[in-house]
Amino acid sequence: MRIGFLQLRPKFGAVKQNVRKAVSLLSRVSDAVIVLPELFNTGYLFRNADELASLAEKVPGGYTTSEMKKVAKCNNLHIIFGIAQKAKKKYFNSAAYVSPKGKVSVYQKVHLFDREKLFFTRGKSLKIISIGEAKFGIFICFDWSFPEVARVLMLQGAQVLCHPSNLILPYGQDAMKMRCIENGVFAITANRIGTERRGTMSLTFTGGSQIVDPRGEVLVSAGDRSESLKVVEIDIERANDKNITSNNNIVEDRVPVLYSCIARKKIR
């Protein structure tokens, strides 16, 4: 199975330009699962809710998803991309999935970061998509910070974590190596690069997109300076082997009866 990431430098608000650039780069690859950054088509730093409303799109039905479906079909790609989603009167920081056959599904970010809470509605469920026999768990950027997310996805069968990101803190990439080790899965982090200046706000994104294997080894990565499309061949069966010594298994060694407070609304 071929999996990859497309690291991009979106221009805020220039949706058509951002999508055209992504489609142009995606046209160079075929027969693969490719992850794009969070909010790749709009940029990240919305100044207010009106600005978000003017840029958000329906999924499916909107311009970005339609263009992604076209290139997915032409090049036999499975594409997972970050998008500001309009759904009725709500707005979600979402990751959409499009298949070569035109199937579309959506994950709505559960753990919103900082100012995202001002404009976006929190998602209400985690998401696994099936591609053939393989299962891909999707989460977005700051979701990495909650070990429960990757754990739940793995326990529900995910073999690869897809992680569209706009990382600005220095922790995310290392954290994903740990998520792979502790869960015995692959992970694709697609981060963006560049600095966004919007009024008095400014953010610089850390790039460093990467694909990590179930032992925490980085199979391929990008720097923080250029847009970059990278694809690797993986043996997805490696994510099914949860044995880490002849006596230890990542899943079977768990003692769920001791973990109950993790799932409890009131801890104490």
Place this chain on the structure above:
Amino acid sequence: MRIGFLQLRPKFGAVKQNVRKAVSLLSRVSDAVIVLPELFNTGYLFRNADELASLAEKVPGGYTTSEMKKVAKCNNLHIIFGIAQKAKKKYFNSAAYVSPKGKVSVYQKVHLFDREKLFFTRGKSLKIISIGEAKFGIFICFDWSFPEVARVLMLQGAQVLCHPSNLILPYGQDAMKMRCIENGVFAITANRIGTERRGTMSLTFTGGSQIVDPRGEVLVSAGDRSESLKVVEIDIERANDKNITSNNNIVEDRVPVLYSCIARKKIR
């Protein structure tokens, strides 16, 4: 509050020699919480159950715990140390805690590593000890690999993770930085050094004992070549601040209703 670790190079089976060495080093420090490695008094590589039975001790009551109580009292130390514990006809890979006033309590390792499963009984509960107003969560070595352990201890109030270890894999130290970041707590990893050769078996331990702060910064660490006692002053209040942006809180942002399968015995 002063917290520290004592990194040691135990000699297999030489309990009195190992304990005397530890006491001698501990005598140089006072008014602190100090963590020692896993199984610091016996060494690690038991060849069989009989060998373990001949070296395991009662807690309290055994030689090692009695000696630790003496130095704890003399130097106003709170000491957490790894020990092979005999309890009725069972044997546990335990971490004992002794206070300056002679209080003793015990954590029995829950997630046993590799050949430990051949001789040791698995513990049945996690453990938090109170030192004044501060709360210390205890786990041993390979317990790091289960993100649930640190998470549960934090949710139950632990501000510092005490981590007696015999680490041989290269992941543990980096993992503990992540456990600190994702839980907003301090961690003390006390690892051992040296190579143990027992019959055809051989293991080399990685040292690198460290104290990490709630942002994942290493406050102090040891190499892998020498025995080492290090103590730092911490502001334990830092572990109570779970805000990581003006809009994000490590505890309040959790969505337990989505994490239920972590606590379920049967996942699917």
